Amino acid sequence: MSHEISSSRTLHRLIYASRQAFAADMNPDDEIDALIRASIRNNRAASITGLLLVHDGWFVQTLEGPAEAVMTTYQRILNDPRHRESRVVSAGPASGREFGDWNMCARRFSAADDAILDTLAQRQAFDPAKLTDRSALRLLKAVRGIQDRTALSA
Numbered sequence: 001m002s003h004e005i006s007s008s009r010t011l012h013r014l015i016y017a018s019r020q021a022f023a024a025d026m027n028p029d030d031e032i033d034a035l036i037r038a039s040i041r042n043n044r045a046a047s048i049t050g051l052l053l054v055h056d057g058w059f060v061q062t063l064e065g066p067a068e069a070v071m072t073t074y075q076r077i078l079n080d081p082r083h084r085e086s087r088v089v090s091a092g093p094a095s096g097r098e099f100g101d102w103n104m105c106a107r108r109f110s111a112a113d114d115a116i117l118d119t120l121a122q123r124q125a126f127d128p129a130k131l132t133d134r135s136a137l138r139l140l141k142a143v144r145g146i147q148d149r150t151a152l153s154a
């Protein structure tokens with residue numbers, strides 16, 4: 001096995017933040033539904049897991065999976081006109097997956113998500129422009145942790 005093949009199979013994690021940019025003739029809820037459907041289908045096929053946070057005009061997403069799949073997926077997302085000003089907050093090899101499947105957190109998606117996003121808004125802690133690699137992962141893991149706990153107690 002060549003070095004390139006083995007390194008492309010190494011687990012990578014990428015986190016980016018971008019601004020929502022829905023055209024005037026788009027319905028944001030419909031667009032988000034459509035991109036979730038595409039993500040579930042494509043990410044499962046590409047062994048990509050992670051979390052997409054949709055909040056306050058921003059997207060913050062982490063993608064985990066084989067390096068090549070992460071890069072290909074991010075390139076595709078980057079070309080999507082439904083957002084702009086994407087900034088890679090962190091990218092590199094990861095020792096293990098923090099997200100066991102692909103998920104998202106968005107308003108109106110579930111009551112639990114609404115509660116999570118209300119808390120973020122109240123704390124005024126949500127400023128993706130200031131996210132660092134550590135704080136971004138901490139934020140996404142916290143959201144995921146709350147989602148998991150709510151699912152268990154439901």
Ligand SMILES: Cc1cc2nc3c(=O)[nH]c(=O)nc-3n(C[C@H](O)[C@H](O)[C@H](O)COP(=O)(O)O)c2cc1C
Pocket residue numbers: 035038039040042043052059061073076077078079080082083
């Ligand atoms: C913020 C954002 C996040 C996205 N996340 C993903 C993703 O995780 N996986 C994915 O396949 N597509 C994602 N998309 C959608 C892609 O840009 C693209 O529309 C889609 O992959 C095309 O899939 P299709 O060719 O199967 O229709 C995202 C788009 C946006 C705007």
